[in-house]
Amino acid sequence: MAVESNQKTYTTFPPEVASVAAARRFVGETLRGWGVDDVDDAMLLTSELVTNAIVHAGTEVVVVCELIGGQVRVEVHDRHQARRVPVPGDQVSGRGLLFPETLATSWGVTYGSGGKHVWFTVPGTGAAEQTPPPMPAEELVTAPQAARPTVDQLAQRAAQAAQDAMGADCVYVLLADDDAELSLRATAGVRPEGAALEIGLEGAPVGGRGVYADLGGSPYNLPALQAAGIRSLVTAPFTVDGRAIGLLIAASRDAGHFTEDDVERLQRIADRQAPSLERARLMELERARRGWLGFLAEASSMLAGTLDQQMTMALVTQLIVPRLATWAAVFTVRETGLALPAYAWHADETMVADLRTLLDLLPPAPPPAEPGPWEGFTPAPSGDLPPTAHRVTGDVAHVFPLLARGRSIGTLVVGGPKGARFTRDALELTEDLAGRAALAIDNARLYEEQAAMSRTLQRSLLPPGIPTIPNLDVAVVYDPAGEHSEVGGDFYDVFNVGTRWRFAIGDVCGTGPEAAAVTGLARQGLRILGREGHSIPEVLERLNALILEEATRAPFLTLLHGELEPLGDGRFRVTYATAGHPPPLFLNPSGIVKGEDHSDLMLGVFPEATFEVKTTILKPGHVLLGFTDGVTERRNGDRLLGDDGGLERILASCVDLNAGAVAAKVMRAVRGFSPEPSHDDTALIVLRVEE
Template structure:
């Protein structure tokens, strides 16, 4: 099998060896011209270096076989006149030639040419044979050096690509990154197809080195044949199936050489990468090998991003189901809420809140006069925590509809969590009832804090105090008796209820709640609306530490108006 000459043409050392070699051959043999012809993998000959009249030599699609039996014999030879196939093919009247070999494989030929018949003799064949042996050694050394350099570049490229692909779990961004890794290093353009339930191969992303051609390429691909459902890399002629007017609009791109690489992850095809180069720019083997390796790594990255996106969507839907659809209007009271789950949305948070009417109100009955609110924190995250969150939130509403008191609701909920056994989770909960007063000068709140950060009461003069006594959290002890604390929330007063994602927000070794930090923040909110208080606390929590919070954040602000 011939050694591909394109690798030698990329080596400065090989180019120097070939240029020196043809000059030596021309001088030693007194030839009018000399050349090094390199073999491609398909046997085709390309020009490596030339001197004298050989610089005008046209090879076209000439192969080693086209030079006749002497060229295939693997020994130096001379052609005395133009009747020899080699001399005729190289537009010479006579020539001397010798093979270039590397590890028993043909690398190319060294030829000396003349416009005079009978110019070379057998002794010239011996001389050019010796020169070819010396040049073969130099070219082999250069080839090995170029191969090592290419492998170092290959490994560096693959390592860099792997790091970049591992750095994102966004499906669209992953596909864009794949295309931009391919272009322009391996191809002029790249397209990524994905397999979906609706479409077997959907054109998901297109990238062209020339931005002016990107739209035409996309149009061409959308009208071309579907990406091949292949299991191995190979050429693709799908562009030829596009309508003539679309091909005309795409210009030269319609004639590009195209290769397709399957994206196979976990034993199934999830898409295809298609890459293209101009028709005259052949794909070197190294580019195909690199693209094949990249497609394997890209397949896993795209599939991981797809799975993460599906998990995130499912978690987001579950999270929304665990939060109230809206906050009721309560006369004489402003209500503001904040909820921020930790992480990137791939897990369901353990914090929750709710505000709802207390008891059942038949249709046509008088407006509600009592409401319930709750803010809680289930230990942990994920589906197990979500199960307890759902149990707690729905149980609160159901039990409140039965007109159970706040302590009775917490007692029943505690028994329900304990009944879950190993599936149960610890739960801190602040639960209270809001009752409007006849004088419309505020509201009365009865509440219980079960293992939860105590609510803070802000007076109009800036004084801040705790508004509830601590009681046991839920899911630990059976038979706990809960009691309520009462808060008369007068006009202008604010009740702040938070989860420990606020009080335990960390900056180094310091927590936001250390040294009455939250009380200080709330004291600075005097005169603000409930919504403004919630926004200021939320911003303070975000700005407290340099790193994103690793805990859910929930808060309820109640302000008597």
């Protein structure tokens, strides 16, 4: 049965045993659906590769099936770059990847930035290759250009070409980064454990070429290849404009497998591939740098979005992990001038507790002046170490000073597992991020200090507490409009003057610190003048003069000020005056609400202002409600809560409620009157004579 060529599909499986059978079924059903008759080898090889990925990588697995010109290609992708691919003869699982070597037409391993791909090809029996029909001329002009191959794809092609041409058991493509450090980018065949570390990283510089019949004659550090049974190899550099950009290595398990002619043959392959690899590498580097610029812009925006110091430090570490490092920690400078750990995060959440424990055991130290390698865990910190501390203590790390406004505020440490290497670009990016993080952390610190100072000062403006008055139930509500404010332009107070009691509720023009300053002046002035025996009118006149003396520094003030005199029979005589403030409302047990419309001049405007005293008797069950204009002027569109006696109707429904319940019901009505947040301070004082 002939089927269409160039078909491709994939699916993802979790890292669990059941995935092996599921992946096997997926490959079998897919290939049969494409018309492939013999799928047994493909299913067996899929089982082997998926089992290997689950056991040795421990990440989710993506299985890709592709039919190309009558050949079946299956790839198994995992997301762990460091975990090895067992080779035949290893004792890890008993047989390593023996099946691919025996059953597959070809197979290999591709290492990329996101993990690795182990692949194999087998004949697609029954699948006939079809030549696609020629494309019409008009479509040739508008057809989209094929995507440029990546560095890893080109490296894999170079590895496969070298393996085919040299008859090698395995081929390695190593490319240099901006630090001239070699990293393994592709393999045709197998990659022994540690090859990226051992091949060239500690041996001769990039650029060597030659044939080595015995690995002992190689200038490179190759114990991993020797352990895998490799006996001979041939090397050729990738060279562009006289500059070596990498190394191509073909290896064999047979001693003396290669000759001097193989050096030239391998060099020709390297020379053909080098320009394409360099162009792709430069494009990859440019894309990475554009990505880093976008990352820094996004990080700056996120750091500017919070003024919570602890949250800012958490955000810094979680921006770094896992993009730039496996773990990160922020140290902050304390009063002693020494840096102590403040926050830490690890890509493996099971290791966060160990990391924090180890950091806490470190002796305090002054922050470094320059970035560089960090030796904090060497020697291991003193004290009782957690049993799993060895998972972190061997890590490599770099430290970056956190400098803001010309002074050191702490340290940023980033780390990775033993053998990890931080590229120059990654270190430069982390250093740039550390500078932005330092400013964000310092901004949050300054904000928190100023907010704490503001809260302390604001609390000093509030009354120390509401006194207990015999036979009188008292409740107050205060709701400042300013963000993070406890005191604004509205205020209240209840205090005793001998055998009587004074109460006040006022409203300073405006909100914020200026209004709060007048609040403090008015509240303290009322108490002092009242306890010196001054009457209600005298208190208002003297307070008016005091505010006028402050001139333009003090805004004007409206005030309801009164006195409660117990009459001894359960009743109270109320004497009060209003200075530009809404008069109080009175509720009797029958549900009738009364109030006045007249109010005298506000304080702080006219020196000649005088104030009229009014008197009424409160009997058991009677309620006095004092309020600020934040209640009556609560707006919803064109309507105010106080329009057409709105507050009077709310109060009339409060018969038989105690003072606290009255205050709560009024405030619910105020808050529910409009979905918009209030932009004015709100205060209530409720006095109810007990029955």
